[in-house]
């Protein structure tokens with residue numbers, strides 16, 4: 001299993017793109033307007049990104065997953081933490097964990113926009129922000145909804161844009177879910193929302209090891 005994260009956060013273009021999408025009313029119009037072309041371009045874009053990461057960035061996939069901890073098992077959960085997503089911040093703003101602890105996160109989106117809860121390093125979040133920007137540019141992700149069919153589309157090599165990584169979840173408004181994560185290694189971690197513009201506006205928090 002290869003996990004991919006994108007690289008840069010592009011603050012100003014995020015805002016511009018978000019504004020453009022909103023003013024267009026729906027990114028679906030964009031997708032259906034140039035159906036084949038749109039999909040083909042997206043595949044090419046995503047493929048290029050993944051290719052770049054494979055060759056230049058290293059440290060993703062198994063390596064990155066190992067360094068941030070690992071998916072936890074229910075029988076080892078010692079504590080639950082409720083995470084509320086709002087527009088655009090998390091409550092609580094930071095969390096404290098012990099090395100080796102397995103925590104169940106109960107994640108609720110009480111905002112009006114789609115939000116992500118993702119455990120990773122700052123660099124991983126920066127990677128992922130670029131990917132999510134692309135999802136939004138191509139209509140797979142809208143401000144308040146996820147186009148699941150587009151997310152499932154094969155981008156080549158069996159890769160999709162779906163958020164099925166164990167360290168993250170993408171939630172539409174009023175949805176909730178749980179993630180069990182084992183903090184097996186003490187390292188600099190953040191929980192973050194990488195929906196375009198959200199991280200920059202403060203939708204992130206530190207994972208403190210105590």
Ligand SMILES: [Cu+2]
Pocket residue numbers: 088114115116193194195198199203
């Ligand atoms: Cu968000």
